[in-house]
Amino acid sequence: MDKDLGNTATGGYQREERDGMSHREVPMDAVRTFDAVRPRLFGIAYRMLGSVHDAEDIVQDTWLRWQRTDRSAVRDPTAFLVTATTRLALNAATSARARRETYVGPWLPEPAQTSVDPATRAEQGEALGLALLLLLQRLTPHERAVYVLHEAFDYPFRQIAEVLDITEANARQLGRRARTHLAEERHAPVAPAEHGRLLHAFLTAARSGDLGQLEKLLANDVVSYADGGGMVSAARVPVTGRADVARYIAGLMRKFGAVVSLDFVESNGQEAVLVRRAGSIVALCAIDASTEGITRVLITLNPTKLAVWSTGNPLIGRQPQAG
Numbered sequence: 011m012d013k014d015l016g017n018t019a020t021g022g023y024q025r026e027e028r029d030g031m032s033h034r035e036v037p038m039d040a041v042r043t044f045d046a047v048r049p050r051l052f053g054i055a056y057r058m059l060g061s062v063h064d065a066e067d068i069v070q071d072t073w074l075r076w077q078r079t080d081r082s083a084v085r086d087p088t089a090f091l092v093t094a095t096t097r098l099a100l101n102a103a104t105s106a107r108a109r110r111e112t113y114v115g116p117w118l119p120e121p122a123q124t125s126v127d128p129a130t131r132a133e134q135g136e137a138l139g140l141a142l143l144l145l146l147q148r149l150t151p152h153e154r155a156v157y158v159l160h161e162a163f164d165y166p167f168r169q170i171a172e173v174l175d176i177t178e179a180n181a182r183q184l185g186r187r188a189r190t191h192l193a194e195e196r197h198a199p200v201a202p203a204e205h206g207r208l209l210h211a212f213l214t215a216a217r218s219g220d221l222g223q224l225e226k227l228l229a230n231d232v233v234s235y236a237d238g239g240g241m242v243s244a245a246r247v248p249v250t251g252r253a254d255v256a257r258y259i260a261g262l263m264r265k266f267g268a269v270v271s272l273d274f275v276e277s278n279g280q281e282a283v284l285v286r287r288a289g290s291i292v293a294l295c296a297i298d299a300s301t302e303g304i305t306r307v308l309i310t311l312n313p314t315k316l317a318v319w320s321t322g323n324p325l326i327g328r329q330p331q332a333g
Contacts, residue, residue, distance in 0.1 A: 036077055043087045044076055050088075050163065051095040053138075057158045058099035058151070059106060060119030060143045062318060068098045093173045096155055100174075103151040110147075114240030116248055118308055119143040120315040121294050125276035138278040141298030141306045144235075145195050149188050156181055157188035197229075197300030206281045208299045213272065213283060216263045224256040229303040234258055239312035242292075255307065275319075284319065291320045 051072055055065035072095045076087075084090045110117050119140050146154050155174060159165040165173075171181040199205070208227060215223040234255045238244025249258045270292070275284045277296060285293035294316060298306035310316060 040076065040081055044073060044091065047088050047091050051091060053162065054092065054095050054158055055099045055102075056122065057138070057143065057146060057162060058096070058103055058154055060147055061106075062120045062122055064102060064106070065099075068095055068102060071098050089169075089172075096159065096173050100151050100155055103154065107147075107151075114238070115244055115246045116235040116237055117147075117239075118235055118237035118310050118312075118315075119147070121277040121282070121296065121310055121319075123275075123277065123318055124279050139199070139280055139298065140278050140282075140296045140308050141196070141199075142192075143278070144306075144308070145192055148195070149191055150184075152176075153184050153188040153191070156184040157192070160185050161189075196298070197302060197305060200299045200301060202280065205297070205299050208304055209274075209281055209283070209297050212259075212297060212304060216259050217267060219260050219264060221256050221260055224259060225252050227304055228252045228255055229300065229305045232303070232305055232307065234307040234309070236309040237312050237315070239314065241313055242311050244309070244311050259307065291316050294319065 048069060051069050052065050055068035056062060059065055059068070072091055075094050076091060079090075081087070121140060122138065124138065146157065149157065152174065156167075156170055159170045159173065160167065167181040167185065168178050170185075171178040174181065176184075200208070212224070212227050215227060230252055232250070232252055232255045234245075234249040236244040245258070249255050266287070269287055271286045273284045273286070274281055275294075276282070277294060280296065282294055282296040284291060285295065292311065294310045296308045296310075297304050298308070
């Protein structure tokens with residue numbers, strides 16, 4: 011436990027304190043119950059929202075609900091917490107969609123530093139990939155919730171229907187729609203070893219400025235996204251097509267290659283490239299790939315989305331705070 015939850019514990023209770031508020035005691039078994047399911051709650055919220063910070067806020071709000079509810083009346087604590095998290099994330103997803111309409115340039119999910127806390131990876135790590143998270147944001151919030159719960163966490167449609175307060179038939183229909191939309195947008199991904207090979211070859215070709223080699227690694231319909239959020243210089247529209255993306259990437263390396271260092275890291279369960287300039291992290295580059303080659307290049311430049319990497323203290327592992 012961190013200092014926000016667990017300053018003192020007496021008699022089987024956790025004594026909590028926040029911002030000078032009065033002490034509140036929560037039974038240790040209630041804390042342990044929440045703590046055990048917390049990685050799953052984060053995984054649901056993060057997949058729903060594509061933001062580490064927003065997901066942590068949802069988990070915090072769920073903790074406050076758990077803290078204040080009559081837990082003696084809760085028959086299944088895990089189901090209660092998953093339902094609360096999913097419904098809070100649904101509300102947040104609706105407001106997030108409105109905010110992104112005014113976002114400057116392409117929006118990308120916030121990359122998660124999964125190598126630091128492997129416990130936050132859900133049962134299917136592939137569902138954490140940045141490219142799939144980006145596509146999930148194009149689904150309706152309810153389609154996204156059904157897909158996340160069923161595909162990433164293996165919840166049956168009957169239970170998903172209870173979580174979302176809909177019929178089982180409706181849950182199945184939403185699941186079919188989600189899978190259809192995603193299949194239309196994305197080719198089947200390659201295995202992790204091939205993904206890593208393509209990323210290393212991509213970086214080597216970009217460093218050398220070899221346009222021909224770069225093009226060989228890219229799929230015909232490749233798209234490159236750069237998310238600066240209006241805070242730093244970045245392409246305001248996606249770059250599309252093999253030739254244009256190759257020239258764009260080679261141009262970036264010619265402009266900045268001599269003044270940056272590049273390191274391989276793990277982000278969202280996959281290998282990615284962390285870019286530093288003068289010791290400061292300025293970008294994270296990830297790819298999505300199929301048997302046709304690299305289909306998406308995702309470059310995160312927005313400093314707020316890189317803050318977790320700069321501090322070396324990721325929010326992913328943060329414990330809930332007292333209310």
